Each structure stands twice: as structure tokens, then as C-alpha cells.
Amino acid sequence: MSTIAVTDANFEEEVLKSDKPVLVDFWADWCGPCKMIGPALEEISEELADQVTIAKMDIMANSDTPMQFGVKSIPYLVLFKNGEKVADKLGAAPKSALKGWIEGAIA
Template sequence: MATHKITDDSFEADVLKSSTPVLVDFWAEWCGPCKQIAPILEELSEGLGDKIKIAKLNIEDSPMTPSRFGVRGIPTMILFKDGQMTSMKVGALPKAKLLEWLNESGVG
């Protein structure tokens, strides 16, 4: 299972109405740390299977959603459960730190 690409238009259906927790990665094409973390998120997506959905939202193509959730720097990862934002991390974190965060959040 790979990461899902989402947009402002699909955000409600893909994230807020998801029965599974969703980790949304807010990123941009020009962002170096975003590119660093992309393969880690792919690995997590495959490793965690159906426990969590990992989605990527390009802030340039879809500016409304990051603005709505107060995203100021990228990469920013926000965890959503049952339609609610439950946790946020900013910056490119190593895989171990991301797993620790997800475990603390009850996913993983």
C-alpha cells in the first residue's frame, strides 16, 4: 500500500471521513526535507498496512487545507483520527522518531 495523493477537494472524503487514522504529509516540490522524508513515509505505509493511511497533500496545488490547519512550515505531518486533528509534527524526522510518534498516538 503506497501513500495516497490528496487535494483540497478530496480532503474531506479521504481524511475527515476515513474510518482509519490518516497521517497527512503537507509538502511541496521545491522542499528538500520533504523529498528526504518521502521514502520513509512510503516504508511506513507499507509496514503499517491497513492500521493507518498515509496521504500527501501538495501545498502549492491545494493551499486551502494547510491554511485551515495552521501549517506554517513544511514538511508538516498531521495525524487525523475520526475526522479530528490529534497530533502534529514539523520537520523531516527519522523513521524511528515517526514510528515512536505514531505509537504514542495509538497507531503502529
């Protein structure tokens, strides 16, 4: 399963009510580092599909949710478990570092 797109309208259903952990990538089309980690997150979403859902939220098209979670800089990754924010990471990183962080956070 590849990454899913989430919006202000479906955030609660897709992220907060999910029965497995969800990593939300807050991003924007104009953000270079966001574009750099995009392919890595796609690969990780395939590799860890049974353990975590990876969702992407475009902050330019959706402003309510990023404001609610205090997004001030991107890329900003937030891991949710059982409807609660349990971990976050600001900035881009190589795929191996991102995957290691995600695996540690969902354990």
C-alpha cells in the same frame, strides 16, 4: 498500500471521513526535508497499512486545506482520527523516529 495523494477537493472524503487514522504529510516539491522523509513515509505506509493511511498533500497545488489547518512550515505531519486532528509534528526526522511517533499517536 503506499501513500495516497489528497487534494482540497477530496480531503474531506479521504481524511476526515476515513474509518481509520490518516496521517497527512503537508509538503512541496521544492522542500529538501520533505523529499528526505518521503521514502520513509512510503515504507511506513506499507508497514502500518492496516493501522493508518498515510496521505500526502502538495501545498503548492492545494492552498485551502493547509491554510485551514494553519500550515506555516513544512514538512508538517498531522494525524487525524475520526475527523479530528489529534497529533502533529513539524520537520523531518529519521524513519525510526517517524514510525515511533506515528505508532504512539495512533495507539
